[in-house]
Amino acid sequence: MTERSATFKRLAMVTNLQAGSSCVLAAFLSSFLIWGRISLVSVVGFVGFVVLYGTLFYLGVRAIVRAKEHEPATIRAREHWARVEALSSEDARKQALKILLDPARFRTTRSTSAVGNDVPSGEMIRDFFSRFDLAQAIRGETIIARDRIAPSALKPGSTRIGSDMEFTEIVVHDGEDRVFDVDGSEAYDPGPAEGYRTIYHYILVFYDGDLTQGVQTTSG
Secondary structure, eight states, X not given: OXXXXXXXXXXXXXXXXXXXXXXXXXXXXXXHHHHHHHHHHHXXXXXXXXXHHHHXXXXXXXXXXXXXXXXXXXHHHHHHHHHHHTSOHHHHHHHHXXXXXXXXXXXXXXXXXXXXXXXXXXXXXXXHHHHEEEEEESSSOOEEEGGGOEEOSSSTTXXXXXXXXXXXXXXXXXXXXXXXXXXXXXXXXXXXXXXXXXXXXXXXXXXOSSTTTTOXXXXX
């Protein structure tokens, strides 16, 4: 074989290799583009499914909440909350103390020390803890206690003064008397946004049978 023939043969081999490599590269790119399109369609479809599911879930929850708001029990609860909320602070305290001092309704421990800086500065909160170190419902899960006063884990900026059912915290803002119950969810309660005018109003909302009926209200 002449040198020229050997050279042509090597050139032919190189050309064939280059052509083969180009074919492999073209096939790889084609597959990549096809699977890329399939993946993109899959991602778009998944995102669409999540958005649709979330929308339907949200609408379903709203429908349930609205239905509950029109249930007779819910309406009565709101009416009761409104009646109690209309009581002056003094009237609410008088009525609530009757409940708190009834051993069939509450187990209480009378205050054994002066109210200090550990107690939030709301007037009625300090009044409550000047009377009680502990108030625990007999038929319920409400516990209001001086040794439970601490920063709220569920409502930043608030102070926990007790707890209630299902991990609910009873909280206040320093310098204010209004009481809130928070559980870290959107669960419905009779006065979810408004809270309760004082700690004594809170007691009346949940543990008053008929004491608030016919009570003359005054501003307070």
